[in-house]
């Protein structure tokens with residue numbers, strides 16, 4: 001959210017990954033459409049995706065049909081659904097021939113999304129930035145359990161940022177990995193340099209879970225705002241209006257624009273530990289792949305006897 005624009009997604013695709021533009025990041029539907037055009041230009045026609053975050057609140061989902069219609073008109077090849085069940089949107093997406101990857105946090109939700117027709121699953125571990133779910137199952141368990149329980153490709157996510165973890169994910173049975181927090185220091189991310197410098201400095205200990213009180217765990221950067229939110233939760237306050245000034249989306253945009261990283265609840269996972277250098281997407285991918293080769297060779301040299 002806010003960061004996945006055409007420049008970033010285009011760079012991810014050109015470096016050999018798959019990226020997803022977040023439609024809500026742009027002020028109008030026309031601006032979102034313009035980003036799809038720009039991404040098509042940057043990638044010279046290569047496939048890319050759009051993220052559709054399905055809310056528990058139906059009124060928040062009204063825009064999603066419009067976002068999908070635009071993606072279909074613009075012949076976007078991939079959709080990542082996340083949050084709640086994508087079932088209501090599946091006929092529209094599948095009729096358009098789009099490949100759907102649903103991102104979720106339990107095997108049960110994954111199985112139900114597969115029954116609804118999604119083509120692949122991204123399974124999140126508790127380490128993940130953003131919404132790691134209420135059961136908070138660790139990635140090492142998700143990776144071993146979920147691919148076994150499904151007959152579609154599975155992408156593992158949450159806490160990942162190195163090539164040795166990529167090899168571990170493949171060894172567990174996953175078909176790929178998804179990186180969120182690790183990528184926030186990419187040169188192609190438009191956020192202010194001060195924000196990226198902060199992410200570079202922090203470790204796996206510098207995140208917090210907020211909004212558990214609303215059954216909506218969110219893993220965010222440990223900052224003045226997330227500490228204030230945790231204080232409201234500790235006081236047992238359940239009136240959302242008291243949280244709104246801290247958690248509303250525009251604060252996050254402001255934080256990225258100004259580099260004031262104490263502002264807003266900013267999605268961030270434990271994999272921030274691996275975001276140690278501001279570098280191009282291509283360099284980040286190269287570093288991960290080089291690390292993966294070292295890990296693969298190390299395993300190849302182990303004597304099982």
Ligand SMILES: Cc1cc2nc3c(=O)[nH]c(=O)nc-3n(C[C@H](O)[C@H](O)[C@H](O)COP(=O)(O)O)c2cc1C
Nearest residue numbers: 001082128129130158159160179180181267269271
């Ligand atoms: C800054 C930031 C913004 C995110 N925004 C979204 C979003 O808009 N929609 C979504 O489905 N996931 C979002 N996520 C979650 C990621 O897509 C991904 O699930 C998560 O980052 C994976 O865990 P990791 O952070 O340990 O790599 C965001 C994550 C970060 C770090």
